[in-house]
Amino acid sequence: MFKFLRGKLSNFFVKSNRLVLVRHGESEFNLKNLFCGWHDTPLSEGGLQQSRTIAAAKLLEAKIGFDKVYCSALGRSRQSADVILAEMKSSYLPVVLDWRLNERHYGNLTGSNKRQVADAYGEQQVQAWRRGYDEIPPPIEPSNSYYYAILNNLAFRNIPVGQFPLSESMHMCVDRVKPIWEEIKKEVLQGKRVLIVAHGTVARALVQHIEDLSNEDIVKVNVPNCVPIVYEFDLRTGDLIGNSTYLGDAQYIENMKDKVAAIGD
Structure with missing residues (x-):
């Protein structure tokens, strides 16, 4: 009788798992309104503060925990992740850096x-x-002040021959992110609680893959710094459950999206 009831009850519950995506905090180049890309600039003081008081605070408030973290090979991504994990008393978690x-x-x-x-x-x-x-954009040239620092960055030493870009479109970025997203999604569907701390365009590329957005729709998406985006997946079907949830004040988030979209001063 107990087994029968347990089987019937299981039909009323969907076993699911959450994934959280966070764009890193404001960087020194963001602060100065400079194109950054693959230059390894650190977070600004404001970016460190955002990581603590927005990303970590909202995750703690929502009582969301993690088993694993993914970052890029760029320091500002790992820096934000380190601050978030420290605030959440989770610095022991494994962190994967992937170019x-x-x-x-x-x-x-x-x-x-x-x-x-x-x-x-x-x-x-x-x-x-x-x-x-x-x-x-025009490919980076040796005359660019950041050319050699980017090409000689040891964090990029494992990039396969022929895959080191000199410039990228959004489309190229979406294609680059797809294989790592498929690897991460597989872990999420196995029950691992994953945090991804990435960058503006990469976050948009991930949003396109996760939400299956068209090329026309994704160009309208703007991701503010350090506002966690929460997704929930059905572990039985692999499907996304409902819409994304942005953790934070709605008006603040809209203001920050508008700021991201603008060219700035």
Whole structure:
């Protein structure tokens, strides 16, 4: 009788697991309104504060725990993750650094002020480089101040030959992220509670894969720094349950999305 009841009751419950996606805190280049991409800039003081008082605070408030963390090979991603985990008293968790979660490579725009580039090339062209799906910025050249620092970054030493980009479109970034996302999703569906701390364009690429958004829809998506995005998956079917949930004040989140979308000063 007990086995029969247990079997009947199980039909009323969907076994699920959550995944959390966080864009790292404000970086020094974000603060200065510079194209960053693969340059390894650290978080600003504001970014460290965001990691503590927005990302970690909201995750603690929601009582969400983790078993594993994924970051890019860029320091600002790991830096945010370290602060979040420290605040959550979870610094013991395994952290995987994977170059496929690196921010989109902005080519020769790297290090340039977005407003100054807009003044030189026009806002329409800059927004095409920033938000267009297939628009590729000019490839980075040896004359760029950050060229050699990027190419010689030891964190990138495991990138396979022929896969080191000199510039990327949003589409290229989406394709680069797909294999690592499939690996992460497999772990999530096995019951592992995963936190991904990534970058603006990579977060959007992951959102496209997770929510199965069209190319037209994803270009309208903006992800604010350090606001956790929570997804829930049905472990039996692998399907997404409901919509994403942004943890935080709704008005603040909308204001930050608008700020991300703008070219800035």
